[in-house]
Each structure stands twice: as C-alpha cells, then as structure tokens.
Amino acid sequence: MGHRVSPSTRMPAPVKRAVSLLGVSIALAAFSNAAAAGCEYVVTNSWGSGFTAAIRISNTSSTAINGWNVSWQYNTNRVTNLWNANLSGSNPYAATNLGWNGTIPPGQTVEFGFQGVTNGGAVERPTVNGAACTGGTPSSSSSSVASSAPSSSSVPPVSSSSSVVSSSSIANGAQCNWYGTLYPMCTSTASGWGYENNRSCISFSTCDAQPDPWGPVNPGSSSSSSIAPSSSSVPSSSLAPSSSSVPSSSSSSVVSSSSVISSSSLSSMSSSSSSSVTPPGSGVFRINTQGNLTKDGELVPARCGNWFGLEGRHEPSNDANNPSGAPMELYVGNMWWVNNSQGSGRTIQQTMTELKQQGITMLRLPIAPQTLEANNPQGMDPNLKNHQSVRQTTARQALEDFIKLADQNDIQLFVDIHSCSNYVGWRAGRLDARPPYVDATRVGYDFTREEYSCSATGNPSSVTKIHAYDKEKWLANLREIAGLSEQLGVDNIIGIDVFNEPYDYTWAEWKGLVEDAYEAINEVNPNMIIIVEGLSANANTQDGTPDTKVPVPHGSLDLNPNWGENLYEAGTNPLNIPKDRLLFSPHTYGPSVFVQKQFMDPTQTECEDLEGDEAGHADCRIVINPELLEQGWEEHFGYLRELGYGILIGEFGGNMDWPAAKASPADRALWSHITTNVDQQWQQTAANYFKKKGINACYWSINPESADTMGWYLTPWDPVSANTSWGQWTGFDPRKTELLNDLWGL
Template identity: 25%
Template sequence: MQVRRILSALLCATALTLSAAAQAYSVNDSGRLLNAQGQEIRLNGVNWFGFETTNYTLHGLWTINWKDSIAQIKASGFNAVRLPFCPNTLRGVAPNSINYSANPDLSGLNSLQLLDKVVKQLSAEGMYVLLDHHRPDCNAISELWYTDSYTEAQWIADLKFVADRYKSVAGVIGLDLKNEPHGAASWGNSKATTDWNKAAERAAKAVLAVAPDWLMFVEGISANDGCSDYRAYWWGGNITPLKCYPLDIPRNRLVLSPHVYGPDVYMQPYFSDSAFPNNMPAIWDAQFGFAASLNYAVVPGEFGGKYGQGQAKDKIWQDKLVDYLIERRITNFFYWSWNPNSGDTGGILQDDWKTVRSDKLALLKRLMVVNASTSSASSSVASSSAASSSAASSAAASSRAASSSSVSSAASSSRAASSAAASSAMAASSSRASSSAASSAASSAARSSAASSAASSASSSSAAGAGSVSASYTVNNDWGSGYCATVRLTNTGSSSVTWSAAMNVEGKLSQMWNATWSQSGSTVSFKGMAWNGSLAAGAVNTSIGFCANR
C-alpha cells in the first residue's frame, strides 16, 4: 500500500513544462553514442553533487550563484553534467544551505522544483544531463538497490517518475540506475536478492517503457564469487562478469559506466607494485576495458583524485589513466567532481568555489581534444568545445558577491565525507579498489607521464602584461602533436589591476579556459572575465590554461 501511495503521488505531480523538444539517443554497433540524427556525440562530463544529500540541492549554493557556476562549467570546456539525487529530493522537500542573496530566484522552491530548474538550465545551455540514483536514504551509498526501508518497487517507481518527468528535456540523455553496487551485490543468475545484473535489467525495462529514447547507464559491482578475478574492485567498478552473464538490455540503449579511483581514495597493493604505473593498463583491461573491445559503450561515471595535493602517486595514476582511456578510445567521461568538498578527491574547483584547478583541467582537456578531433559531427544539443573562443568564454557570467553562510553538513561529499568529518559509512570507501598486476606497454604513456609530472624552464614562455602583470605558461601534458598548459599570471606591482596579457606560444591554440583570447601568429593575447579580471598587488592567478596543436 505504501508503495502504491508513493507512486500515485509521484505520477500525479505537476508535469515539467519545457520548450525544448526531446532528443533520441542511442548506441551504434561500434559502441559510439549517437543523437537522433545519427551523429556521434561526445560527453566531456563532470559530477556536481548535492541533490543526493540532506541539503536536497546543489552544493556550493551557500556561496556561489547557481547559473554562474553552470556558465563556468561550460566555459571550462565541459558539455555534460552527472547529477546525483536521492528519493527525498523527488518528494519536494525543503532544501537548506542556500544563500538566497546570491540566488534570489531559488527562494521558495522545494527540492524537486530546484532539480527541475537545474535540469532545464543545463539543457538550455546546450549541455547533456545524466541523472544518477545515488543514495536511497540521502545519507550513504547502499550495497544493493534496496534496503530494509527502501524496496525494489520504490526504487523502480522513482526511476520511472524521473523518466516521465524529464523524458521531454532535450539535454537529458538517460539514467544511471544505481550508484556503486558493492558488498553483497553479485552478478549472475542464481541469487535473486543480490544479483545486480538482473535488477538492472528489470529497472531498465521499466524505464525504457516510459522513456524509450534514453540511455541506460549500468555500473559494475565490487567482488563476485564467479566469473571474476579476485580483486578488491572499486565500488561499481567490476563489470568482468559481463563476459559470463551479458545484460539483457538492448545494446542500442546500454552504456556500461564503471567507477575507477586511485591512491587518494585508497592505497591498494598494486599502487606499490614496482611496475607502477605500467601495471595499470592490464588491470583496467580486466576491470572494464575489455568491454570496449567488444563494442560496448563504456563511459566512466566517476574517476578523480587530488592530483598532487594528496598521495604523491595519485597524479601519476591519473595521468596514466587518461593515457589509457585515449588509447582504448574510452573518451566519454564524467569526472569526480566539480565540487571542491569531496573529502578524498577534491574537485575541479578550489575551496573558494570559484577558482578552477588548471592542472586538473589541463589533464581532462587531453580527453576533450580527442573528442573534438574525432567527433563525426557536432551535436545538436551541446558543443564539445565550449571554451574555444571569446564568445564562449564570456558565457561565464560574473560571480555575485555573496557572503558565505555557515554550513556544516553541506560540505560532505557524495562519495566520501568532507575533510572535516567522515561518516563511518563513507569511510568504507576503501572497498572501492581492485587488485592484480600485469604490465602493459603503452605507446605514449611514458612521454605523457613525464610531460605532465613537471615542466622544465624550456617549456615555459613569458611576456610583460598590461600594467604590472607578467604571464608565463608551463606545459602539463604533451602528446607530440599537441599539448596543454597552465598559465601563471603575477601582479608585480603595488596596486590591484584589471589585467590583460600577451605571450608567445608554440603552435595554434585550440582552446583557452577562464579567459577571452585571440591569436596572431605565435602571439596569444588574452584578458580576464568579469569574475577573475582583477588581480591584487602581489597576487598570482593560475586558473587559466590552454591547449594547442603543433
């Protein structure tokens, strides 16, 4: 009875009205993602969490304006956002930890209305949206798709509700059916109460009956009794049993979405192998890469780390993973996370919720450059390179001046608790790893790893900027035919300036983020946007970066 009452209430909710027409998405025989016109689409994605927590809204709204941050995501080159949510968000409860002085248009809205507004805005900006059923109780990631207080029927009802509500929104590509199955979750055909693959099949069938043009993102599990090597796989990271038990989900709707992490989340034994990081490709092949070779669509839904600000090996690991993804043509992705308040990974944004980690962005630009150069056609919904011109850069509206409200619980990450306090449930994230060792030669790995680990003075250029600002750049990643770099601006004067700068670069820029720019010959001229255009006396700005082709 309770399930029927909840379902009835959800289905009777006011329908979301949007002007954009629905898009049909599919997977072709080669595992490529297509739009309704049969053109290949590319997902340069990031996770922005918060709707899956007891704040029931995007995190960061205690200090930033939500539309400004969406514009900044787009200006940074991302064209897709994975939005985790929990069931209570769908019930229209009261959100908290929102600074309404910075976000006056959100005043009076409940959690579902906020989700509507965010989904609508992302789609209106030409971005893709992946909705992710993340936590059943808005507090912790469950092992299975149901709990003692949240039934399978409720789970499927919620998925169907989401599908019905957003199926007509052009940018919404589909659903991640359940975040990070692990622990008791199995993959086979003999354990009805724990076989995640069978539950995913039931859920996908129900969702596709409502939204037949959506993509079904299915994550893996952790350990499995059969058809799986003994590895401490990451939560949601083991899709090896697919070899023995293929999913009964239409291949043109199925996307495999493993999660994979490195030393910053947990220091697994294979990170200490003498062959590290060259042992990693064989491990990734066994965990999920094999599926790409079988022409499944494979889109990592989460990967990330502090990238040099935590475990020393994490940067090496992330560099190697990007090498691997490029080599295996697994270049659609959702990075964890946009938020800086993920305790074990940090974010694309720094702790001020405004400044971009240019080194992380340079890493991900390598995947974006591959996506831009190999895409068969531009998408009708989103551009794969939103930061390649001054017009795109200007899309990042000025951040509104707003005082930070005091927030405690709002700073918890959706995968691990905030650095201030980790809950026991999230502290168990050490289970999300896998083990094994085998070396694999990668043609460009050594070059890319060396280029991204540190830059020499030979790869830097500098020039005097307007007023008292000097500019230089350092190459973070170099793959021969191109490279990505971080720009360093320094105000050497005694007063604040509105800066502009010029410098000589090698090759032709394909994109620059967090600045407007133009190029004449080898000279690139650039200046800040409304939210980063001033530089205080003695201050340094490293939020700007670029990629170039030789």
C-alpha cells in the same frame, strides 16, 4: 563515492525575491540620500537577433547609497530576462535593487545585467542618467530623462523622451517568479513576446515571489530568474549569459560616464545557453555500432563531469542545528556567510557558462530517492547553507530547475540514483542496504551512519532509523525519472544511471535487477538509454549476514576493483538489453579515495596484500605502476570496448595534493610518509588508458566539496586550516584542466 563534510553553520531564513527582465534606456532615481554615482552602460554581446548588456552603478561619493531604482524604455528592442534586480513593467521597464545589493558603499559598484531581442532593429544604446549619476534628488513625478552619457553614431540612442516609470505604477504592484511547472512566466503579452512555451501568462496578481537559485535563462524558456550579487569584489565573469547563437567573436560596445570595461572581461561574459524552446521528448539517445553516444543520430561528445549535492550532504555529528543531518542541496559555491553574508555572487548559470567554455557537454547528476519528494525537510530551509539569493525552495524543485537550465544551455545530463537514502549515502551497495557498513571503521571517520538502514527487516541492534527501500520502490523511481523529459519539456536527459556502485551484488543478482530496470524505463521513455555500473570483489555482506561474503570474479586476484568497477562477467553473461540502449559506466579511483593493494611498493614485502588504513599504519609506500593498473582496468571493463559496447567512466578523479594538502586530518597523519604526488600520477595514468581505449569519462567532481577528491574548481577551503572557507569556488585547477583537455582532445 567517498565521504563529504561540511562546517557546522546555521542558515538564516530564506529571503523571498522577485526575478527580473531588463532593457536599455536608463534613469536612476529615488535614492534614500543624495550620494553621487558614476553610471556605466555596457553592451556585453550582440548578434543578429539579440544582445546582452549590463548596467553598473559606482558610488563616487563619500556617502553610502541606500536603495536605488532604474527606469528605461526602447524603441524596438525588448527584454527577455534580467539578473540582479527586481523588475516591474513592460517597456517602459522599472527595476529596483534586491535585498543584498541595495546599499552601495563609497567607492563600490553594483551591477545588473539583461538579455534582449532586437525585433528586427538595431541594438539600441541608451543614455544613462538620473539622480544617482548627478548627485541631485529626482522628482518622483519626473516624466523624462536627461542624458548624462555620450552618444555614438554607431548605434542610435533611445529617444530622449523616454518615460520614467516607478514600480508603484505597475498594475497590482506584483513581482513574478516562475518555477518548475508551478509558476508560469509572467511578462507582457501585448507585444507578442515573453510567453512560456507558447502558454499565456497568469495574472500578475497571482504571482508568488520565490527565491530562485538558477540565474537567467532565454526567451520562451520555462524557467527564468535573477542572479545573486555582483559588486566590485565580484569578477565580471559572474554576469549571466547570452545565447548559444551568439558568435564568440561578436563585438562589444561601451558607453560610460566613468570607465570602460576591457574586451577581455567582456569575452568572459558570453554564454552558450540555447535560446530555443525544446519540444518535449524530441531527443532520441542511442549507442551506435562503434560504442559511441548519439542524439537524434548525431554523435554527442562525452566531455563529462559530476555535480553533486542533491543526493545528500552529511552534516557533522556535532552540528548545532542539524546534527548528522543529510541536506539535499545543490552546491553553488555561494554560501550565505561569505563576504560578510553578502554571498560570493556565483550562480548555477554562471557555472554552466564557465563549464561550457571549458568544453563540458555532459553532466552526471546524483540524487537520492528523497530528492524526488517535494517536501522532504532535508531539502528545504532551515537545513540549507547556500546564500539566500541562490537557495532552492525544495530539492525536487532544484532538480527540475537544474535539468531545464542545463537543457537551455545545451548540456546533456544523466540522473544517477546514488543511494537508497540521503542518510545512508555512498555506503549503500545495494537497494536494501543494512549496516554494518564497510567504511564504518575508517580512522577519524564521523559519518558512519550505523543507526540507519534501507532494509525493513534483518537489521542489527544499532539501527534506530529505517528508510525502507526495495525493488518496487526503486522501479517506481526509475519510471518517475524517465518521465521527466516529457514533464519538463526537455530533450537533454540521456538516461538513468540506475544505481550507484552496487558493490554488494553478484553479477547474476545485478543482471536480473538491471534487466527489470530497463523494462521499467522503456515503458515510460524509449528514447533513453540505461546506464549500468559494475560491482566489486565481494558481495552479500549487507544482506543480513555480515559475517559472510560471496567472492565475485574480477580476473587477477592481485588487482582489486573499485566499488562500481567490476564488469568482468558482463562479456560472458551479457545483459538482455539491446546494445544500442546500454551504456556501461564503471567507477575507478586512486589513493586519495582508497589505497588499493595494487598501489603497494613491491619492494616492501611486508606490505603485500595490505590496503586502506591497514597499509597506512604499516607505513607502506605507494607506487603507481601504469602497466599493472592497465591490466586491471582491461580485465574489469576495458575489454568490453572491443565487444562494441558503449563505455563512459561514471566517476574518476581525486585530490592531486593528497595527502599533504586538502586531505582530512586523519589521512594527513596516517599517510604523512607519502611526499610525492601519487594521486596526480594515478589520475594521469587513468586518463592515458582511457584515451588509448577510446573511452571517455565523467570527472568527479565539478564542485570541490568532496573531502577525498576536492574538485575541478579550486577552493580556499581546507578541512584543517580553513574550514570556514567551505563552499567557495575560485576558478579551475589548471592541472586538472590540462588533464581533461588532453583526455577530451581539446
């Protein structure tokens, strides 16, 4: 997949913070001044065994509030996770502000939310009180709470004798986080809830607070955390999730001393994350006789998108702090410089909730071999740009936490080895790729990487940095990824996309490698399927002999396949892999990624067989001809559908505004004569063909940081006019939503 760019901006050091759980009877106390606040309690959702709620603190005075804490207690309800605050205690609970939300300017609001269980009782609705609500200065020894909010007969309030507990009174004064397999969940065990996978908790004194990017999870999960900032500038949809067992029509109730949140806002807060802990290795994925994906015998809807970043970002060569670096950082849409360095409030969980609401059931997650290295410096600070509240500790930790959170949200995923090196990236083409790379001469192209190689031998003189990769290292990576289901206790890893766009192999070469990959994966996890991409039109340009190439059959010579698209020989020379364990996954793109020769206007005879930058320099026009394009797709991969193979397009998409907007300066100049929406036409043509063939597809991409495709999420970032807005997301592109809804039958 094509090039990515990012601004040259240095990240401050990470801020360690504790995660939190939360509950329902509230007191506000210990502000550093006597500013008054309006306190609002919102039950955002409720179902048979649980609920979600949020507390809003609105500064109604003319003086800033600097620091806040909250205490509360239940009769029967219990808290299972919390976001946007630190937590101490276990019924009674005490929460304090995080670093980024401790100050509440006049007229502004901060908010924290939580999920709880009812333990057989009703959803308890609390009183809301304390110094912040009244403007008084509370006593630190206060032992009871006076109500400042109206009660309701519909839900019984918590007893007015609820105690106030300060964070200093909690044993050891410790704050806990839980990460991967290293940090068990620390909660009260006396009440019989809050265990992690039925394991007892480590003591509070041994808990190590770490920054956690993932957002809230569910009872009994193996990863739980706090979510990044929420203020009056952050939409209510940034609130974290409830449970997949929550009916979408469940009612919400509000008790407020200021204003009542609208029902439409409440509906955006619901979540689809699962509340159950999945036993390790219980998911068995197969391709049925109709070529469709199943899990434990049930069909899995393949509504899929790509969420990239962990395979390596490519920093500009003039970056002041990490020039030409390759940070492996999962994009969150929440860069540290946003909103006066307060961040945007977006989290991974918020995005998963929104994707579920859009119909997503599956994600493709690209990584590099270096992503699996726990301490690779390009996966850690100071090379990361996400806001501290959502910043990963390492790329490996980010990978594991993402997989677990997706599992809790009932999102299936497959891991893609996207390159031989996070530095070489999409230009690899083969396991031991060497320069010269085929895209190094693109106009206005900064990320040539001609100094990097994945080959230990046969390198040209330009190579100064070697990340040697080979078949044995690749197979070891495949085995390691195959073991993640059992290691992490999840059942949502469909399989492994064994190598991205292997365009530099012949089919015979690639067939041998893929069959070995299947054996390696099957040794470790026979529940997985193997996901196999196609080739290109030529091979062996990166094998140490760049001046020679081997043509690869792909049908009509007039219809060139994209990298990863060519499966022309797979039917007549099939893989020695059971059909129910194999999923073909070709890639295909339109003009915003690469202008193929079949896009040329046939009336311009001087443009016949031109492509790429050469066609742009010749002012060639672009014509999207559905009949011609479908002929190529049918030859390259579509015919396999009739042979009963499973097919899932691994990547398709593009910049619908190309080249006039959001495109690189070089593309805008080179293709300025194109004034129609040719890439949008191409995407619609592709979606129509996939739908007609009964083929589903993974959209590239979910996130909008791709310079040649943008994303499903919108962004104010523009590489020409708004480069400092990079890394912000502002909702879904309605054109792409309509396209995907039609493709997915939603």
